[in-house]
Amino acid sequence: xxxxxxxxxxxxxxxxxxxxxxxxxxxxxxxxxxxxxxxxxxxxxxxxxxxxxxxxxxxxxxxxxxxxxxxxxxxxxxxxxxxxxxxxxxxxxxxxxxxxxxxxxxxxxxxxxxxxxxxxxxxxxxxxxxxxxxxxxxxxxxxxxxxxxxxxxxxxxxxxxxxxxxxxxxxxxxxxxxxxxxxxxxxxxxxxxxxxxxxxxxxxxxxxxxxxxxxxxxxxxxxxxxxxxxxxxxxxxxxxxxxxxxxxxxxxxxxxxxxxxxxxxxxxxxxxxxxxxxxxxxxxxxxxxxxxxxxxxxxxxxxxxxxxxxxxxxxxxxxxxxxxxxxxxxxxxxxxxxxxxxxxxxxxxxxxxxxxxxxxxxxxxxxxxxxxxxxxxxxxxxxxxxxxxxxxxxxxxxxxxxxxxxxxxxxxxxxxxxxxxxxxxxxxx
Numbered sequence: 001x002x003x004x005x006x007x008x009x010x011x012x013x014x015x016x017x018x019x020x021x022x023x024x025x026x027x028x029x030x031x032x033x034x035x036x037x038x039x040x041x042x043x044x045x046x047x048x049x050x051x052x053x054x055x056x057x058x059x060x061x062x063x064x065x066x067x068x069x070x071x072x073x074x075x076x077x078x079x080x081x082x083x084x085x086x087x088x089x090x091x092x093x094x095x096x097x098x099x100x101x102x103x104x105x106x107x108x109x110x111x112x113x114x115x116x117x118x119x120x121x122x123x124x125x126x127x128x129x130x131x132x133x134x135x136x137x138x139x140x141x142x143x144x145x146x147x148x149x150x151x152x153x154x155x156x157x158x159x160x161x162x163x164x165x166x167x168x169x170x171x172x173x174x175x176x177x178x179x180x181x182x183x184x185x186x187x188x189x190x191x192x193x194x195x196x197x198x199x200x201x202x203x204x205x206x207x208x209x210x211x212x213x214x215x216x217x218x219x220x221x222x223x224x225x226x227x228x229x230x231x232x233x234x235x236x237x238x239x240x241x242x243x244x245x246x247x248x249x250x251x252x253x254x255x256x257x258x259x260x261x262x263x264x265x266x267x268x269x270x271x272x273x274x275x276x277x278x279x280x281x282x283x284x285x286x287x288x289x290x291x292x293x294x295x296x297x298x299x300x301x302x303x304x305x306x307x308x309x310x311x312x313x314x315x316x317x318x319x320x321x322x323x324x325x326x327x328x329x330x331x332x333x334x335x336x337x338x339x340x341x342x343x344x345x346x347x348x349x350x351x352x353x354x355x356x357x358x359x360x361x362x363x364x365x366x367x368x369x370x371x372x373x374x375x376x377x378x379x380x381x382x383x384x385x386x387x388x389x390x391x392x393x394x395x396x397x398x399x400x401x402x403x404x405x406x407x408x409x410x411x412x413x414x415x416x417x418x419x420x421x422x423x424x425x426x427x428x429x
Contacts, residue, residue, distance in 0.1 A: 001105045001366050003381075007034050017111040022120045022328040029108050036101040043094045050087040054080055106215060110362040112327045113336035119326025128338070130321030132314070137345040138406070144346040145400035146277030149175060151408055153429045155277070167267065169281045169393070174426040178399070178412070179285055179392050181419035183260045186287035186312055186390035194258035194289055199238035201262055202229040207241045210367035212333035212359075222264045231264035235288035236386045243292060244367040247379055253371055254293035254301055258389060261286065278393035279351065290386040292369060295361070298383040302358045305387040306338050309354040312390050316413045318398050319343040321350070335360040342394065346401035351394040356387035 006014055011034050018026050057080040064073035117126050149155030154175025160168045171179050187196060208214045208230045213221060222231040232238060239257050248255075263286050278284075289308060291301045306322070313320045325337040340354040361381040364370075370379040403411040410426040417424055 001362060002108060002111060003361075003365065004033075004037055004101070004105060007037055014111065018109065020112050020116075020118055020327040021109060021330065023109075026109060029104055033101060033104050033108060036097055036104065039097050040094065040101060043090055043097060047087055047090040047094060050083055050090065054083045054087060057083060103215070106209065106366070109330070109332040110335050110360060112330060112334075113358070113360075116330070116336050117324055117326045118328075120328040121326075122329045124326040125323045125329055125339070126326070127321050128324050129310075131319065131343070132321065133319040133343055140406045140408075141345045141401060141404050142348070143401065143404060144277065145344070145397040148346070148400045148404055148408065148410065149277065151428060152410065152426055154178075154426060157277070164282075167280065167282045169278055169284075171396075173429060174420070174423060175396075177420055177423070178416070178426070179396060181416045182390055182392050182395055183285055183287050184419045185315075185416055187258060187260060189312055189315070190258050190287075190289055190308060190389055194256040197235075197239060197242070197257050197259045199232075199235060199242075199259055199261060201232055201264075202227075203232055203238055203241070204229060207244070208232075208237055210244055211237050211240045211363050212331075212366070213237065216332055220266050222266060232261060233265050234263050234286060234388075235259035235261040236290060239288065239290045239386070240292075240363055240384055241367050243369045243382075246369065248292070248369070248371040248382065250294060250371050250373045253382070254291045254297050256289070256291050258287060258289045261288070263391075278397045279347070281393055284391065284393045286391040287389040288386060289389045290384070292364070293383050293385065294371065294380070295383050298358055298360070298385060301385050302336065302338075302356065305385055306340075306356045309340055309356055309387050309389060313340055313342060313353065313395075315415045316395070316399065318395070318402055318413075320353075325355075331357070333357075333359045333362050335362065342398040342402075344394075344398045344401045346404075347397070351398060353391055353394045353398070354388040356385075358385045359383070 002014065015027055015030055018030060057076050061073050061076045061080060064076060119125065146155065154171055154173050156170045156172050160170035202224065205214060205228055208221065213233060221233060224230065239259055262283055264283050266282065267280055289305055291305065293301055310322060320340055320342045323339050323341065325334065325339060330337055334357045337355060337357040339352050341350040342353050344351050361383055363384045364382040369382045371382050372379050399413065400410050403413065405411060408428065412420055412424055412426065
């Protein structure tokens with residue numbers, strides 16, 4: 001969340017920054033938050049004044065009792081109780097107003113980076129690198145991956161739907177091996193600088209709130225209400241909260257972590273879109289890379305994470321491009337963000353396969369991740385960054401379409417050969 005003190009000292013600056021998101025309701029939220037913050041401080045001042053009066057009257061009661069003036073003591077004690085009742089009423093009101101302010105701050109999005117491109121929606125996202133695409137594609141590459149996968153017997157959507165419902169997928173044989181190979185390839189490629197973590201796949205409400213998924217995206221998440229747990233939509237969620245509530249030494253930063261995990265998304269707002277094959281499924285595998293840093297370290301880390309994600313895609317030999325996300329298309333928590341997209345000739349579409357983002361102190365403030373500079377008093381809010389090192393479904397689909405051969409088999413990218421049990425191509429079973 002944004003710092004409430006920033007609303008007090010530079011409300012116009014906050015409005016100006018958030019106006020770049022092209023979401024008028026956000027500006028109304030900012031105005032309301034400013035009003036609530038003023039009300040909170042007013043109530044606090046009145047409560048503190050009453051508290052001081054209660055303390056003063058209590059001292060007078062003690063004095064009168066020592067002097068033996070019982071009547072005066074009882075009169076003052078009645079006055080103290082009345083003041084105490086007023087103080088409690090103010091404290092109760094303060095809890096309500098502070099709660100409303102906190103909920104509103106959870107919904108107000110992050111401030112875009114000054115260098116983030118302005119734009120209203122995804123059509124305004126500029127291409128900053130590429131596209132790296134062959135001049136032509138053969139007709140046999142223009143076959144949708146779900147047709148190729150069905151012919152090869154490596155994607156069994158029918159049985160996945162039978163056991164789990166619509167928008168679940170199941171790879172079989174070499175298709176399942178290819179999914180695992182992609183994850184191992186991503187982990188091995190980043191093991192030089194990132195600690196591998198295998199986090200839980202279920203997290204608490206507080207953990208999901210820390211990264212910004214709650215409350216805004218509750219409808220897209222799978223909830224286990226009986227236990228107050230949620231299925232993670234990405235390993236970003238547990239990794240971000242590993243250091244929640246902790247104070248780190250500056251020398252520990254940046255902390256680099258990576259994780260393979262299954263990911264679960266209801267995709268409630270995407271009914272009917274890209275529902276064939278592997279393009280949009282409720283459960284999928286992904287490798288995430290994430291960093292906790294100082295504000296000064298963050299810009300270089302953003303470039304590093306983007307470069308690492310790009311290296312994975314280019315290493316697979318897939319046609320790709322990199323776009324920067326404009327202010328109107330940014331996610332709630334994002335300060336600056338880039339997407340890597342691959343071209344799938346069978347779908348004739350660019351598919352987002354990686355998103356690399358810098359969240360400034362937005363997530364870390366929600367999770368209360370702080371660091372202490374050597375020789376300085378007090379603490380500072382950390383910064384967080386993350387990137388999809390490799391998300392399986394769309395990369396899997398793009399491989400089947402780009403590397404399809406004339407006989408219907410699929411050539412496996414060379415970098416994956418070590419993970420494919422000796423297979424270099426996928427043939428009909």
